Amino acid sequence: xxxxxxxxxxxxxxxxxxxxxxxxxxxxxxxxxxxxxxxxxxxxxxxxxxxxxxxxxxxxxxxxxxxxxxxxxxxxxxxxxxxxxxxxxxxxxxxxxxxxxxxxxxxxxxxxxxxxxxxxxxxxxxxxxxxxxxxxxxxxxxxxxxxxxxxxxxxxxxxxxxxxxxxxxxxxxxxxxxxxxxxxxxxxxxxxxxxxxxxxxxxxxxxxxxxxxxxxxxxxxxxxxxxxxxxxxxxxx
Amino acid sequence: xxxxxxxxxxxxxxxxxxxxxxxxxxxxxxxxxxxxxxxxxxxxxxxxxxxxxxxxxxxxxxxxxxxxxxxxxxxxxxxxxxxxxxxxxxxxxxxxxxxxxxxxxxxxx
Ligand code: SF4
Ligand code: SF4
Ligand code: FES
Numbered sequence: 001x002x003x004x005x006x007x008x009x010x011x012x013x014x015x016x017x018x019x020x021x022x023x024x025x026x027x028x029x030x031x032x033x034x035x036x037x038x039x040x041x042x043x044x045x046x047x048x049x050x051x052x053x054x055x056x057x058x059x060x061x062x063x064x065x066x067x068x069x070x071x072x073x074x075x076x077x078x079x080x081x082x083x084x085x086x087x088x089x090x091x092x093x094x095x096x097x098x099x100x101x102x103x104x105x106x107x108x109x110x111x112x113x114x115x116x117x118x119x120x121x122x123x124x125x126x127x128x129x130x131x132x133x134x135x136x137x138x139x140x141x142x143x144x145x146x147x148x149x150x151x152x153x154x155x156x157x158x159x160x161x162x163x164x165x166x167x168x169x170x171x172x173x174x175x176x177x178x179x180x181x182x183x184x185x186x187x188x189x190x191x192x193x194x195x196x197x198x199x200x201x202x203x204x205x206x207x208x209x210x211x212x213x214x215x216x217x218x219x220x221x222x223x224x225x226x227x228x229x230x231x232x233x234x235x236x237x
Numbered sequence: 238x239x240x241x242x243x244x245x246x247x248x249x250x251x252x253x254x255x256x257x258x259x260x261x262x263x264x265x266x267x268x269x270x271x272x273x274x275x276x277x278x279x280x281x282x283x284x285x286x287x288x289x290x291x292x293x294x295x296x297x298x299x300x301x302x303x304x305x306x307x308x309x310x311x312x313x314x315x316x317x318x319x320x321x322x323x324x325x326x327x328x329x330x331x332x333x334x335x336x337x338x339x340x341x342x343x344x345x346x
Contacts, residue, residue: 066238154238203313205243218243219318226315 004075006033007085008045012094017085030063030070030078034086034098047098054212057146060153061098062087067153069212090153105149105168112165113191114172119183127181139178142171142220144213151207151217163196167207167217170198174220177227189224189231198224246326250306253299260296290344298337305329 002024007017020037031049038045049059054072061070063078064085078084092100109115121127129136151167152158158166173192176182192198201221208216231237239245270276283289309325 156239202247203243203310204247205241206238209241209243210238216318218313222314222318229315 002082004033004079005083006037007083008034008037008098009087009094010045010097012096015094015097017087024075024082028075030061030068030073030075030084030086031059033075033084034061034070045098046096055146057148060089060148060150062090062153067150067210069148069150072212089149091155091158092149092153100149102149105152105166106147108165108169109147109172111191112169112173112197113184113188114169114176116176116179117182117184117187119181122181122183129180133180135178135180138220138223139175142175142215142217145171145215146213148212150210150212151215154206154210156204156206157200157202161196161200164200165192165197167201167221170201170224171215171217171220174224177224186231186236189228190237192224193228193232193237198228201225242323242326246306246309246329249302249330250310253303253306256299257296257303294337294340294344297340298333301333301336302330305332 003021004024006020006022008020009015010018020041022033022036022041025032031052034045034047035049038047047059047061049071050056052059052071054069057069059070060067062068063070063073064080066078067089068078070086075084086098088094088098088100092102092105095101131137131140145168147168149168151171155164155167157164170192173188177185177188182188198221201218203218203222205216205218208218211217228237239248267277267280270280284293306329309322309329312325313322
């Protein structure tokens with residue numbers, strides 16, 4: 001059986017890569033490698049996962065320099081000459097080994113007022129939102145975010161400007177301003193119109209290139225920029 | 238992670254912007270020379286040398302890259318999203334190179 005050389009980050013912010021030999025298997029995922037190391041070679045290895053099928057968004061790591069969801073990344077696709085290097089997600093603080101502190105990432109969703117605020121009408125009756133309605137389509141395009149943080153790790157503006165709300169939080173805000181049942185459109189826009197909000201995005205689209213579920217946060221953010229501009233012109237911000 | 242067209246377009250835009258900003262003082266000094274015809278003529282003769290012409294061509298291309306790249310960004314931010322926006326990078330680059338080629342041709346006639 002051939003083996004793979006797997007380098008894994010050990011430590012916290014300070015640390016080093018340790019190399020492990022892991023037997024190669026057909027259809028093996030990067031998460032399988034990490035699990036093998038933790039179960040068979042070193043039980044003290046810390047990492048995070050839950051669903052193993054690309055739904056929960058908890059298994060994201062940096063694989064050979066690229067942020068990815070590890071449970072749906074085949075080793076075959078990323079290994080170079082039988083080697084794989086696995087590190088924690090970028091732009092977040094490392095707690096231990098491959099586990100990062102995701103709290104700041106989720107806090108940004110709240111800062112971006114990324115929560116549903118029901119309108120009076122929506123609270124009283126069931127809103128009818130036709131699937132072909134343009135705004136519904138815009139919201140649908142961004143709604144399947146699994147909160148994995150891959151886009152956040154891929155975004156250089158998050159790195160340069162730590163207060164920046166980031167692609168996932170802004171994408172969430174965009175789904176809400178397009179939600180016919182939401183009652184606080186201007187509130188959402190105000191939250192993302194500040195300096196570290198949508199206007200900080202340079203549209204370089206690393207977020208869209210890496211999002212595992214195919215969401216395009218740049219598209220959502222450029223939509224927000226237009227809405228903020230219109231609201232500002234009308235003096236509503 | 239940064240190996241994709243949009244990121245390269247961002248880099249080109251940023252670097253051309255910095256280069257142009259650095260050139261701006263030189264540009265203003267030369268404009269100032271225009272107050273004294275003799276000084277300006279002297280400068281214009283100097284700038285007719287091939288090496289200076291080549292540098293000027295680069296400058297023109299940088300300016301055009303920054304201009305067309307900027308138009309592309311405005312389109313991304315102000316127009317409804319289009320999945321064709323990736324092609325605009327190619328169009329912007331082609332337009333900038335055409336302007337550069339035009340400048341070279343014009344220097345010879
Ligand atoms: S497009 Fe905006 S949000 Fe996406 S990676 Fe670039 S700066 Fe970050
Ligand atoms: S937008 Fe995509 S990459 Fe970003 S958190 Fe959501 S699912 Fe993950
Ligand atoms: S473990 Fe749930 S998305 Fe990978």
